[in-house]
Amino acid sequence: MRVLFVAHGASHVPWAVPLAWATQLAGHEVRVAARPQSVDRVRAAGLIAVPTGDRAAGEAFAAWRIPDDAERPERVPADWAMGPLPWPEERRLSWASQLIGLADSLADDLVAFARAWRPDLVVYDIGAVVGLVAAAAAGVPAVGYSWCQPVGVYFLDDKEVPPAYVRMFERFGVEPRIGTDTWIDPCPPALRRPSRVPRVPMRYIPYNGPGEVPRWLLDSPGRARVCLSGGITTSNFTDRRHQLLDEVAGLDAEVVLAVAGAEDTIGPLPANVRTTGWLPLGALLSTCDLLVHHGGAGSGMTGFAHGVPQVTVPDNTESTQWLWGDLVEQAKAGINVVPERHRVPGALRTAIEDVLGEPRYAEGARRVRREIEAMPPPGELVGYLESRAIS
Template sequence: MRLIFTALGGYGHSFPLIPLAVAARDAGHDVGFVTSENFLPEIEKAGLAAIPAGISPQEAFIEELEKVEGDPRALPPEELYKIMGRVFGESLPRAFAAGLEPVLSERRPDLVIYEAMNAGGAYAAKRAGIPCISHNFGRMAEYDAGDEIRERVRVTAAEFGVEGELEAAFGDPVVDICPGSVQTPEFLATAKRIPLRPVGWSAAGDLPAGIADRDRDRPLAYLTLGTQYGNSDVLTAAIRGLAVLDLDVLVATGPTVETALLGEVPSNVRLETWVPQSELLPYVDLVVHHGGSGTTMGAFGAGLPQLFLPQGADQLANAEASVKAGVAVQVVEDELTAEAITEKARTLLTDTAVHDAARALAEEVAAMPSPAEVAVSLPAYG
């Protein structure tokens, strides 16, 4: 079977498609992965045929922000939402649809699997008369900019003769990596759902020295704000709050935070720019993070308690759902102090009810179909 996977690239929501694409290749399918230029190295590291198309979300945002008079950082939220609407509802879909059309014409795939936020993937496939399915990146949460994106998507969808809503995958089946117990009830009630176990993927890399053979009697906290939401003030408060506990702290600062801004850290804290997260989580006892879908789903699968420090986008919704599931607590911006983080982290490490809930959720994740199992079922959708 000839398959095309397509993702926007350049941000965390594109990574969840890689495990299924790899499994599809290993199952004998002819797989091509179409994405923006800056994400091609990640696809190549996975051993997949990488095909450039479209532009990255970062490029699209730069184009929009260049039109702003004055300092873009001073824009009120409603203006930022409009920019997000134009980026995800117009700029990216049009660019990807245009880039995908010649690829689909040349390769004539039997099925297109498009990232849930990549409407252009659906437009190009439907215009070419090729069956397609969506692949989400976690819980189907409502964004602050949801109304703006929804309205802009309606405009571009009409241009391509497509009916329906992006959030409903235009009526297409959806590969869903979120365990049902924490997925949005409305989505569960209406979607043509293809459950898929969330399997983390990161480029091959070595764990920091001493992690794999460390003393497991001493807890290890993993602190990250992901690749897009780095904030030195938040990281500093979290480091101070965690370091006073009897544990070790591994911090992935991400590409947007200069470690010098964090100052001198205590001896039980280690700073790394990047770690292979999927390989690290089995050695971790507590995850302290922003609430990105990748880290949230990874912690679910690893059966780990989570302390959320949500920064934006879908992170608040992920935090709220995880708290409701009994596997997490959150510290929102107005309450974010080192002392609050100390208290919450101590509770998560010792609360048996949280650990029981986390184990139960991990068992639910383990029972979901694996990428290999879903890969062999893909011909049914072509």
């Protein structure tokens, strides 16, 4: 069987790696389509990359931000498990227009590859709608996989479908794919949102890229160790570095600054802060008592896979970061320092001290880890992919 994986962006490549490798280890041929900015990450994972599109289109998409006057995402209600989808429908359709524009810039390359390579199945990141176009053009089924966020392109009926989506398929002489299918979902029950899209659960296996273990990581600091991370693609730490460092200075904890390149740009550090250079986040978090981060699902799920409680500091323009932070609180596994609290002096420090000082947050994180460990591993999902592939 030939399986074409389609990644969305650099920070999304890690979500594809465990299932792609499980598929390859089961004896199938695997290719991973990625934008130019993401190709090196695919190669570093030992997988074969298929470059698609040009760098300029990807950079234009990455630079897009929610307008300042746009409605902010709803807070997750207390009864969220039974309530409405905590990602407003108008936001889903608005975000879809951005994803369609990006997909249109990638479609020529990916369709040409799919028609030449002739995969039996396309497995696509739900943010990479171009995977649906390639599957339709190759005449094969497609399976989506999520990244613990509801940001994906799907249309439930013809009335929702924008003309740009239809034109993208018509360019290649195929019918647009409309309606919900099934998504592979690594989100554990404590963090799962209600959805109209059927889900197939899969255990989250952290993949944070290659690296090596520094010698100091093997030594116990003799006090709490706090990881401060800005994720792979966010500018959150760069924009707030002085504020964040001021907040953690003097904490009775070793603060590890896990931001690649930070040692060359931030100047003198507080006495209790050290930098790591590039270090796979999972290797560090296995030794940490707390993760402070921007609200990215990749960083957050890596933390929960290791049972680490969290303090999130979401960017004011990133809706998905707000939502992740709210769900951390709903799981009783941490605190979300929302943007309106960013400006309150000491808010982050207080949140860190609260999480470190209250055992219930660590227990909440361990509870999420147990849920993750109870889910089917990627190897068990290969049979599902085989059943969905064209015969």
